[in-house]
């Protein structure tokens with residue numbers, strides 16, 4: 001008996017439902033200062049990566065509108081054909097200046113950056129050494145490259161050193177998140193850089209959750225020589241797009257070889273202009289950049305948890321249904337906090353993931369901590 005496509009989909013969805021793992025998209029209207037409206041309910045969002053609330057900043061919006069009026073809504077083609085516009089070079093210059101690299105390349109998104117950069121640099125006969133908790137799109141880029149993919153235990157530099165010596169390779173990338181997106185901790189970048197240069201491997205950091213919020217906005221790798229620094233414009237920068245900051249030669253090679261750069265349409269001009277305006281704010285307002293981490297530390301202090309290393313604080317609850325119940329309890333108390341379930345995180349580690357932004361108020365953080373302490377930590 002053949003299975004129709006609809007039968008196949010319905011069966012798969014039923015098994016996700018049975019395991020509390022089915023995802024549903026909830027329409028949410030975001031407002032300034034971390035307020036969100038869902039089904040008419042006003043919630044304070046602790047689940048958004050817009051760490052500096054720049055997606056709502058008047059100067060960023062004005063820059064985006066002005067560029068759209070001047071250049072139009074879409075880029076119209078790949079950048080290598082006719083999709084380029086002058087704002088692109090300005091954005092790449094700003095990124096390179098912030099990261100103190102010689103050059104930068106902008107991609108359509110962080111995901112597209114990772115699946116383009118890694119296969120452009122390594123392939124059969126090469127290796128990608130990857131932190132086991134690295135983001136899904138680093139894994140996707142590593143697998144797509146055709147290189148051997150060799151995971152090392154989370155932040156385990158000693159194990160990585162052993163793997164580097166134990167496997168033959170021609171070229172190798174060591175790939176890690178700078179800030180781990182579901183755990184909020186940081187990679188030991190200085191130690192990784194030392195090991196990479198000792199072994200002649202190339203260190204690549206994904207600074208999606210570091211740019212704009214750590215080291216006065218310069219990100220996790222600031223102060224360390226990291227040859228491949230990628231990241232996204234969709235979190236603290238408030239808009240959309242991905243980037244690689246690297247040497248001029250590496251950036252040029254990427255423009256020539258990364259398939260997710262070559263065979264896709266350039267970002268809309270309004271999106272590029274918004275990122276430039278955001279980076280101007282990031283470069284000139286260190287107090288703004290420091291606020292999300294300060295708020296996260298306020299929360300971890302209030303709960304007696306280890307001090308937050310980034311604006312992301314996880315509370316691991318175990319079973320998916322427990323995390324969903326905690327999410328519902330927080331929503332009833334006026335907080336939007338999303339449960340994170342497998343396969344985004346390993347089995348048995350479903351969690352609440354709190355993300356702090358510059359626009360949060362201390363009194364709300366205290367109310368949140370109080371609710372978590374009395375209704376969630378005690379129940380768990």
Ligand code: PMP
Pocket residue numbers: 109110111112135137177181206208209232233234240241242
């Ligand atoms: N890397 C990390 C660590 C991320 O958390 C994300 C976003 N979830 C990405 C890359 C992908 O970035 P983008 O949303 O721009 O595709």
